[in-house]
Amino acid sequence: MKIIPYGKQNITPEDILAVTESLTSEYLTQGPRVNEFEQKFASYVGAKYAVAVANGTAALHLAALALEVNKSSKIITTPITFAASANCIRYCGGEVVFSDVDPETILLDFKKVKHLLESSPKGTYQGIIPVDFAGYPVNLEPFKNLADEHGLWIIEDACHAPGGFFMNSHGQKQMCGNGVYADLSIFSFHPVKHIACGEGGMVTTNNKGLYEKLLLLRTHGITRDSHLMKENHGGWYYEMIDLGYNYRLTDMQCALGISQLRRANEGLSKRWEIASKYDKAFKNAGVRSLKPPASGKHAYHLYIVLVSNRKAVYDELRKNSIYAQIHYAPVHTMPYYQSLGNKKGDFPQAENYYEQCLSLPMYPTLTEEEQDYVIKSILEIAK
Numbered sequence: 080m081k082i083i084p085y086g087k088q089n090i091t092p093e094d095i096l097a098v099t100e101s102l103t104s105e106y107l108t109q110g111p112r113v114n115e116f117e118q119k120f121a122s123y124v125g126a127k128y129a130v131a132v133a134n135g136t137a138a139l140h141l142a143a144l145a146l147e148v149n150k151s152s153k154i155i156t157t158p159i160t161f162a163a164s165a166n167c168i169r170y171c172g173g174e175v176v177f178s179d180v181d182p183e184t185i186l187l188d189f190k191k192v193k194h195l196l197e198s199s200p201k202g203t204y205q206g207i208i209p210v211d212f213a214g215y216p217v218n219l220e221p222f223k224n225l226a227d228e229h230g231l232w233i234i235e236d237a238c239h240a241p242g243g244f245f246m247n248s249h250g251q252k253q254m255c256g257n258g259v260y261a262d263l264s265i266f267s268f269h270p271v272k273h274i275a276c277g278e279g280g281m282v283t284t285n286n287k288g289l290y291e292k293l294l295l296l297r298t299h300g301i302t303r304d305s306h307l308m309k310e311n312h313g314g315w316y317y318e319m320i321d322l323g324y325n326y327r328l329t330d331m332q333c334a335l336g337i338s339q340l341r342r343a344n345e346g347l348s349k350r351w352e353i354a355s356k357y358d359k360a361f362k363n364a365g366v367r368s369l370k371p372p373a374s375g376k377h378a379y380h381l382y383i384v385l386v387s388n389r390k391a392v393y394d395e396l397r398k399n400s401i402y403a404q405i406h407y408a409p410v411h412t413m414p415y416y417q418s419l420g421n422k423k424g425d426f427p428q429a430e431n432y433y434e435q436c437l438s439l440p441m442y443p444t445l446t447e448e449e450q451d452y453v454i455k456s457i458l459e460i461a462k
């Protein structure tokens with residue numbers, strides 16, 4: 080029987096044509112499609128600037144570097160995320176301080192972060208990395224107010240939420256990654272995410288200074304801008320003025336990204352249709368699932384049910400060719416983070432959630448029959 084994974088890319092003939100065209104153009108690496116993808120993506124999420132990079136992890140690393148994370152930095156994030164959200168701080172030598180999730184939303188619990196900041200001397204923490212987990216947009220407005228009060232920056236990990244938005248206290252729509260409440264936001268174009276480039280990532284921002292810094296760090300810290308150089312020996316000359324990396328995204332990958340972005344809203348609507356079908360079926364049968372926010376728009380990267388017999392359900396689904404997944408084992412319990420002083424029991428909400436969570440198949444090309452089959456299988460075994 081055909082395997083039904085939890086997430087899957089959708090490649091159309093138009094995508095293939097776009098990539099093929101890029102292959103026969105002048106550019107394979109930094110060509111015109113990089114700029115085009117950046118501009119179109121920035122406009123999709125409503126940010127001023129976007130910088131395309133090699134993957135979402137590189138986006139996080141550059142974001143942390145641009146915000147000058149170093150070995151005296153302490154940065155707050157959620158234990159329920161992909162490890163990269165925390166790892167970017169370690170790449171820069173900083174300390175990751177986890178804070179527990181809200182049991183309703185499974186997002187970083189605002190009250191706990193506030194308490195953490197208010198119970199520590201000023202200047203203890205430098206930044207917060209909230210994650211739009213599963214596609215549920217973090218309401219960044221209170222986080223931004225809190226961050227301003229304590230002199231902190233915000234990196235929004237929006238990998239799960241392109242196209243998602245929350246409503247602010249003035250009733251205005253705030254797209255994930257629009258740069259209004261976060262200093263920098265980051266996205267991934269890994270094939271299980273909404274938009275696939277193979278590998279790929281993006282940083283969005285409204286801050287021109289940070290934007291320019293990201294451009295520099297993406298390419299080895301090398302500049303040809305005469306205003307930034309100490310000397311100028313001629314047309315060939317460049318200077319390396321900071322320690323950067325090669326975190327570029329290729330023109331070929333951007334060709335795919337641009338083509339995929341055209342269908343992003345269509346894909347999001349499909350995810351909503353599937354979510355509402357799951358919602359209805361599970362509600363009637365008493366299977367618990369994570370709820371979308373009352374206002375705004377959940378981007379449904381993941382559709383998560385909570386079951387008390389999780390391992391049995393996971394194993395049984397697998398026998399039925401349904402490859403559900405677990406997102407995530409809490410990052411603070413990973414042996415690496417335990418070796419840095421974290422331990423099981425530190426964040427009971429995150430750990431309790433982990434015992435029960437299961438991400439069901441959720442992607443735009445999941446057919447009606449497949450949805451029915453997933454529902455039927457869950458209803459038979461879930462407790």
Ligand SMILES: *Cc1c(COP(=O)(O)O)cnc(C)c1O
Pocket residue numbers: 134135136137160161163164210236238239266267268269278279280
């Ligand atoms: C996928 C993901 C990343 C990392 O993105 P890559 O492109 O795989 O490097 C970071 N954070 C979250 C929440 C993710 O889901």
